Amino acid sequence: MATTTQAPPRVLRRPVEAPSGLWSWLTTVDHKRIGVLYGVSSFLFFLAGGIDALLIRLQLGKPMNELFSPDHYNGFVTMHATTMIFMALMPMSVAFFNYIVPLQIGARDVAFPRLNAFSFWVFLLGGLIMSSSYLVDAIPNQGWYGYAPLTIREYSPGLNVDFWIVGLQILGVATIAGAINFFVTIINMRAPGMSLMRMPLFCWMTLITTVLILLAFPVFTIALTELLFDRHFGTTFFDSTRGADPLLWQHLFWIFGHPEVYILIMPAFGIISEIIPVFSRKPLFGYAAMVLASMAIAFLGFGVWAHHMFTTGAGPVAYTFFALSTMLIAVPTGVKIFNWLGTLYGGSINLRPPMLFAVGFIGTFVIGGLSGVMHGTVPVDWQQSDSYWIVAHIHYVLFGGTMFALFAGIHYWWPKFTGTMLNDKLGQATFWTMLVAFHVTFFPMHFLGTAGMPRRMSIYPTGTGWDFWNLVATVGAFALAASVWLFVMNAFISLRRGEPAGNDPWDGATLEWAIASPPPVYNFARIPTVSSRDPLWVEKRSEETAVELGFAPRRAVAVVADPVEARVHMPNPSFWPLVAAVGLSMIFAGFLMPWYLGAFPLITLLGIPVLMVGITSWSFEPAG
Amino acid sequence: MARAIAHDEQGRLLPQAGHGDSDIHDHGHDDHGGEHPTSTGLNNVKVLMWTFIASECLLFGSLISTYLAVEGRTIPNTPGPELFDIPYTSVSAFVLLFSSLSMVLALAGLQAGDQRQLRIWLFVTAALGLVFLGGQYYEFSTFYFEEFWLDKNFLGSSFFLLTGFHGAHVTVGVIWLLALWLYSLRYGIAPEKSLLVEISGLYWHFVDVVWIVIFAVVYLIPYSRIEGGGH
Numbered sequence: 128m129a130t131t132t133q134a135p136p137r138v139l140r141r142p143v144e145a146p147s148g149l150w151s152w153l154t155t156v157d158h159k160r161i162g163v164l165y166g167v168s169s170f171l172f173f174l175a176g177g178i179d180a181l182l183i184r185l186q187l188g189k190p191m192n193e194l195f196s197p198d199h200y201n202g203f204v205t206m207h208a209t210t211m212i213f214m215a216l217m218p219m220s221v222a223f224f225n226y227i228v229p230l231q232i233g234a235r236d237v238a239f240p241r242l243n244a245f246s247f248w249v250f251l252l253g254g255l256i257m258s259s260s261y262l263v264d265a266i267p268n269q270g271w272y273g274y275a276p277l278t279i280r281e282y283s284p285g286l287n288v289d290f291w292i293v294g295l296q297i298l299g300v301a302t303i304a305g306a307i308n309f310f311v312t313i314i315n316m317r318a319p320g321m322s323l324m325r326m327p328l329f330c331w332m333t334l335i336t337t338v339l340i341l342l343a344f345p346v347f348t349i350a351l352t353e354l355l356f357d358r359h360f361g362t363t364f365f366d367s368t369r370g371a372d373p374l375l376w377q378h379l380f381w382i383f384g385h386p387e388v389y390i391l392i393m394p395a396f397g398i399i400s401e402i403i404p405v406f407s408r409k410p411l412f413g414y415a416a417m418v419l420a421s422m423a424i425a426f427l428g429f430g431v432w433a434h435h436m437f438t439t440g441a442g443p444v445a446y447t448f449f450a451l452s453t454m455l456i457a458v459p460t461g462v463k464i465f466n467w468l469g470t471l472y473g474g475s476i477n478l479r480p481p482m483l484f485a486v487g488f489i490g491t492f493v494i495g496g497l498s499g500v501m502h503g504t505v506p507v508d509w510q511q512s513d514s515y516w517i518v519a520h521i522h523y524v525l526f527g528g529t530m531f532a533l534f535a536g537i538h539y540w541w542p543k544f545t546g547t548m549l550n551d552k553l554g555q556a557t558f559w560t561m562l563v564a565f566h567v568t569f570f571p572m573h574f575l576g577t578a579g580m581p582r583r584m585s586i587y588p589t590g591t592g593w594d595f596w597n598l599v600a601t602v603g604a605f606a607l608a609a610s611v612w613l614f615v616m617n618a619f620i621s622l623r624r625g626e627p628a629g630n631d632p633w634d635g636a637t638l639e640w641a642i643a644s645p646p647p648v649y650n651f652a653r654i655p656t657v658s659s660r661d662p663l664w665v666e667k668r669s670e671e672t673a674v675e676l677g678f679a680p681r682r683a684v685a686v687v688a689d690p691v692e693a694r695v696h697m698p699n700p701s702f703w704p705l706v707a708a709v710g711l712s713m714i715f716a717g718f719l720m721p722w723y724l725g726a727f728p729l730i731t732l733l734g735i736p737v738l739m740v741g742i743t744s745w746s747f748e749p750a751g
Numbered sequence: 752m753a754r755a756i757a758h759d760e761q762g763r764l765l766p767q768a769g770h771g772d773s774d775i776h777d778h779g780h781d782d783h784g785g786e787h788p789t790s791t792g793l794n795n796v797k798v799l800m801w802t803f804i805a806s807e808c809l810l811f812g813s814l815i816s817t818y819l820a821v822e823g824r825t826i827p828n829t830p831g832p833e834l835f836d837i838p839y840t841s842v843s844a845f846v847l848l849f850s851s852l853s854m855v856l857a858l859a860g861l862q863a864g865d866q867r868q869l870r871i872w873l874f875v876t877a878a879l880g881l882v883f884l885g886g887q888y889y890e891f892s893t894f895y896f897e898e899f900w901l902d903k904n905f906l907g908s909s910f911f912l913l914t915g916f917h918g919a920h921v922t923v924g925v926i927w928l929l930a931l932w933l934y935s936l937r938y939g940i941a942p943e944k945s946l947l948v949e950i951s952g953l954y955w956h957f958v959d960v961v962w963i964v965i966f967a968v969v970y971l972i973p974y975s976r977i978e979g980g981g982h
């Protein structure tokens with residue numbers, strides 16, 4: 128250990144006070160900075176996906192609209208979904224994993240800080256490569272589910288599908304690497320005394336999400352690889368004219384696709400379970416039931432994929448099994464809803480913006496859950512499949528659910544991220560605008576679906592009776608954009624002249640509120656010892672009691688500026704994760720370029736040494 | 752408020768010195784391996800490797816499932832499992848199995864402080880991996896000349912993607928082992944650093960076990976069907 132004081136040559140050392148400048152961001156391995164990077168980039172992708180949505184709604188605002196060609200319309204639909212799912216919602220959850228999980232478990236960083244930086248750079252490059260399809264007018268336009276055989280080269284000859292495959296492969300690597308890192312972090316880096324059953328619910332949901340990612344994403348990776356081989360190396364995995372099973376892709380895709388829904392919603396559950404107790408001033412009701420219900424949802428989530436395939440003719444036995452397993456999931460989900468209601472019940476409720484979003488989440492998510500159970504019923508699904516009913520459902524769970532929770536989380540932890548408060552009035556305006564606009568946009572889609580409007584159509588004829596509700600939805604979409612704009616203004620105002628937040632503006636229960644806002648590089652001057660589920664509440668209350676009784680209060684050591692901080696030993700910054708990420712992205716991006724001599728994907732071959740140099744230097748540099 | 756938290760166990764955030772004296776080293780570290788106590792007592796890198804292997808199981812599982820999904824559907828007049836040379840592949844499977852043994856011997860040598868044994872067995876393991884890869888190259892080229900290739904039919908597609916993906920794993924393992932071997936020749940590996948070898952060993956054993964599964968599922972089952980069914 129003593130050897131670590133000897134400064135290794137040619138290596139960047141990270142001082143205890145945060146350095147600034149572009150270089151420090153490119154080489155950072157600090158989980159909080161990586162969290163900020165994830166947060167900002169995923170929010171920008173969220174805006175990009177939102178613009179896609181507005182273009183879609185513009186096109187559908189009136190019948191027989193010729194604003195965009197069907198090809199471009201398909202592109203907007205595909206990129207809206209792909210961007211929102213893989214480049215906005217998931218990485219925004221990962222931003223919270225990064226910033227919050229180590230603080231909540233009382234750690235100084237994640238288990239593998241450089242792997243964490245690598246995950247971020249891979250994610251960013253993957254997202255940028257996917258988005259660059261706009262520049263060459265080859266937007267993926269096959270739908271976010273990429274159904275083969277439609278996507279094999281014969282039927283989708285352009286680069287569009289290749290952009291989609293390559294982008295998702297790169298994003299998948301980032302996701303899997305991040306999941307491994309957070310799994311190890313939560314399993315192994317908890318502060319003394321923080322047993323698994325004392326962990327904040329958000330950390331539990333993160334843990335379950337990582338397990339879902341580790342089990343679901345590899346299946347998607349293989350499906351994409353097989354499609355890539357079909358398109359570039361002449362294999363026939365999905366070519367039904369050469370004997371392939373036309374349903375193979377759908378099975379592989381939905382074995383991944385349904386757990387993916389829980390990958391998107393579990394972090395939201397976690398955020399909500401943090402906010403509701405704090406703003407009800409009451410510990411979470413039914414903690415153990417919450418944990419078990421989430422595990423049950425995750426487990427059952429792997430046995431329901433064929434409910435996306437009820438119209439493929441799988442037969443009554445399969446239909447019965449998958450319909451029952453789908454409905455079974457409603458049980459643990461209901462348990463969670465009732466636990467949140469039980470926490471609210473009898474609490475002294477404080478309706479600040481985070482709580483508004485959390486309560487809004489419960490309402491809209493319940494509507495989305497109910498419409499989901501409806502099309503889990505096979506005959507009903509035959510009616511609703513591929514109609515706007517499904518579009519309504521997915522947005523109730525992913526926008527009304529996940530996005531509301533992410534906004535709740537942003538409003539809740541913003542003071543911790545920045546050290547300044549968001550404006551309460553503006554936050555309330557954001558929430559109410561968003562809530563109303565959300566329902567104006569998406570509730571009419573239930574009517575449209577029931578009236579038979581199919582999804583993924585760019586032009587609909589007059590006289591169908593769909594005009595009015597489509598116009599309403601379009602108006603709602605622009606109001607939604609306005610609510611997001613209100614948030615962006617609030618954020619800028621807070622950064623420029625927000626009120627200082629202090630360590631603990633909400634009277635929080637978890638460890639992140641015990642330290643400064645924003646936290647110092649090393650998080651905790653001394654690692655805390657935890658002996659309850661709401662450590663900071665217990666600590667603060669016993670302090671109050673001590674003062675009342677005339678004892679000297681026992682101070683939270685984490686709050687006190689500690690002289691040992693100068694000796695806290697943190698890992699060095701490194702640029703090798705970035706180099707490795709560039710190499711990895713090149714390997715995949717080679718499939719988007721013309722092949723050298725028509726035989727070699729040149730960029731791919733060049734990427735291999737770059738990746739190897741990155742990994743080798745990473746392995747041999749001193750970590751600090 | 753006091754009522755609200757009354758059910759909680761009594762407890763406080765007590766000050767706790769870092770392990771060791773006053774210097775605090777409790778942070779995430781890629782390289783420090785087993786030097787810091789973890790919540791489970793298991794080394795971080797080891798948990799990472801096991802988690803990675805769990806994910807790898809799903810990768811191979813999906814490929815094997817794809818193979819099984821198409822394996823029964825034969826197209827007349829296209830080559831298939833009748834080309835498999837079971838005795839030949841058995842030999843290369845034994846080569847890979849034996850390399851698992853030599854990997855164990857390398858780690859045992861390191862832990863016993865015997866650098867010579869470590870170097871010899873690391874090299875033997877890598878060499879056996881190379882022999883396996885050579886065998887796979889020969890097998891692939893034979894199949895290629897007999898018109899069994901990844902673009903010929905879907906059986907070929909799934910066979911070559913699966914075995915090729917495994918071959919890529921063996922290649923990565925061989926590079927890793929050779930790097931360790933060179934490192935041990937140049938600098939030596941201290942017994943406290945045995946984690947370096949142990950982790951590569953975990954990976955190597957996993958790759959070997961996968962081959963056993965592939966050999967059984969991909970080679971033996973379809974082949975036995977041909978033998979049993981007769982032509």
Ligand SMILES: [Cu+2]
Nearest residue numbers: 385432434435
């Ligand atoms: Cu589903």
